[in-house]
Amino acid sequence: MAGLNPSTFRRLQKLQQIPSVWEGDRRPMSEPLPIGSSALSDFDSENGGDCIMWVDGSQGMVRSMDVVSPDTGPEAVVRTLLRAMEHPHSPALPGRPQKIVVKDREIQFFLRGALKDLGISIEYVPDLPLIDELFRGFQDVVDRKPPLLPPQYVESLEEKAHQVWQAGPWQSLADHQIISIELEGWDMGTLYACVMGMLGLDYGILLYRSLESLTQFRKRVIANDSPERLEEAFLSQDCLFITFESAEEDDEIDLSDLPPSEIKPTFGNLHPLEGMRAILYDEEALLTILALDAFARFFRSVRRKLTGGKFPNLSQRYQIPVPEGGARQGPENVAVTVSTMPELAAKLFEMSVSARDYEDDEDDEDDEDDDEPLLRDDLVPPNSFLSLGVVPWEVLKDLEASASYYQSAQVHASGDGLPIILIQTSRPKAKTMIETLKKAGGVRGIGFNPGEDPMGGNRFDLGILQTENGDLHLFGEFMEDDPVHVAARKKWDGRCKKTKGYCGLVIAMGLTGASRGNPQQKDMLALFEVRSLSPKDINLGTLQLMPMPF
Structure with a gap:
């Protein structure tokens, strides 16, 4: 075991020895630690792993904390302790304790070897009351954190999302071909479904709460191409969203090549005043289930009429069962009318075409003197x-x-x-x-x-x-x-x-x-x-x- 080098040993000896007892421990954390205490400001609270904590039991304050990988050796405990002595969290002052107590025999023996001749008593105790109380507080905060999805709706949400994935609407629908989903008896009124994925980049469905939000987003994306403006336009949307990812989180793979068992749906909400959150609350989750159910039924029934870029005027009405487990009181079924919106699709397509034509006109002005090749070879991708x-x-x-x-x-x-x-x-x-x-x-x-x-x-x-x-x-x-x-x-x-x-x-x-x-x-x-x-x-x-x- 490596001991302290002479210069560090002499520096620690110069610190005033405080007549206090410090508690120290290393514990695995199954959840990220909560933010809010100044004692946590020196480490990345998003990481999991093992938490190392040193607490002054006499003054009741945390002197230092760290989060390390579970496979990190016991040297990390010493490093955190040295920081507690020389650079403690405010308002604590630098100093050496008279006694250290730990509840892990391995840590006790390692500290005795590493800190010998520093005049610090290192003892084993079965309980660490102050650290126990701090960790109980952390766990209370973790327990109060809402889940990403309401537990009673998780199964239904994932089932409906997988039905949409297997239907593969992006094989027929472009992102300008909007489908309205009208839920009768709901204050939400009508949702407007925009399908992503025809270009094979991002697969999912956006459920806009208003046509104004949908069209304004398109206009802002066309008008502004700077990263800052695009981010602002993105966060200004008012919609629920469902996206699909690889369960292995491999960004390089084309999701269409994976079996359905390896596809993971994720859900969330966008709103101008809330920004983006990856959490659905009860009513939002229930609304998403009903909308996805109705959308999947509609698409399966009209799929053949949407081939070849066709987007005719179609409409169907369904009675969608309300999943059990929610707090909402009401009928067992909700009447939902699903319809294509060809006029809106034509308008959105014209917006994008006009923008492309404007760019092409500018390019043509730059390329007026360029000779067109007799035979082009840029159509078929390499390695096809x-x-x-x-x-x-x-x-x-x-x-x-x-x-x-x-x-x-x-x-x-x-x-x-x-x-x-x-x-x-x-x-x-x-x-x-x-x-x-x-x-x-x-x-x-x-x-x-x-x-x-x-x-x-x-x-x-x-x-x-x-x-x-x-x-x-x-x-x-x-x-x-x-x-x-x-x-x-x-x-x-x-x-x-x-x-x-x-x-x-x-x-x-x-x-x-x-x-x-x-x-x-x-x-x-x-x-x-x-x-x-x-x-x-x-x-x-x-x-x-x-x-x-x-």
Whole structure:
């Protein structure tokens, strides 16, 4: 065991010895310590771990405290004691005690070795009344702290949240497509549900208490882009919220790749005068349960009508059972009317489009002299999985209904199915691709064009996609002599003949995990039915690979 170095020993000997008895102890803390006493000002009260405390029993004051990791050695007890002697909490003055009492034999023996020759008596006692009283006070404060969710509603809240997660409304609804939830007989009136997650960034639902709060937030976000203004706009919202996270708290993983058992819902409240809190009180929890229940029922029943970006005028009425255990008195069921709000959705979408168009106009002014590339290669994300395949006709019909975005064509259903190009990437990148293609007016056609490397002598089969605005996008480079690609191209050409020149583009998520290279129907986010293009239609001639400049 390391002893005190000579200079520290001499410094402690110079301290006045106080005729008092100090209590010392180290105890595990299952909850963070409460804030409020000046004795706690020198440590981070948010940490758990073991609490070390030294108290002057004669004067009844805490001289020093610390919170350490449970695996920290007994040296931490000595460090806290030395601080109690030399730098005690105010109003205590520096000094050495005549006696120290502890209720842990290991601490007693360690202190005797570390503090020998300092003239301090170190004794064992079975009880430490002053420290016991302090810890009882701490526990009382912890016990009075409200839980994050009312205990009687925890099970119902989590059940309804998981129903929403499994329904996956963000696969069909963008954040401007608002759904109203009117609860009859409640002073809350109508909630306005905004679904987050279509871009695969943050999954959840915001339940706004007023349309004014919703629209004002959108306007402030569009108008102000500084971090301070955005934070102010965020805190000005008036809503309940439900978000979904990984139970493992892994920020890098796409939640859509996880099984439902690994998804954790969190709940909270936002209000301009309260800010954000991660606590729901009884009435808020009950309101959230009813709203989520009604929302999940509605979405499941109208899901097929919301595919391909469609948002028609729909409305349904439900009798939602009130969960047991609440203090609220009333009927066993609440009448709830759930409706889409297409006019509001159009207004919110126009707000965002106008803002983007303004930014694009500014960018266009800066880029007037820039030449557009003949063939763009910025559409498909790096490391995407590409393949030429086929979707059987019976599967295609289901995919047309389930895809988040569907571009239809008068396809001639002949042969074993629709030939398709599959591009599989992560959910956020897939959503970005889809938005880019939608902004370009959709996809006009897909084809292949010859390419060559004059220096290396290699020849390529270049996969090219044309959008409705005329842009050409490279989606893949295939070696012309690759037997796998040669076989796939042969099947592709034969299938396109049978469909009378029709093919498709499927954009899917799930790049990592079991679905890589074999996406399931739920992973397929977009289906574009388009014409197949010949090299003559593309009209680029043989493209040559340009050498990189040094």
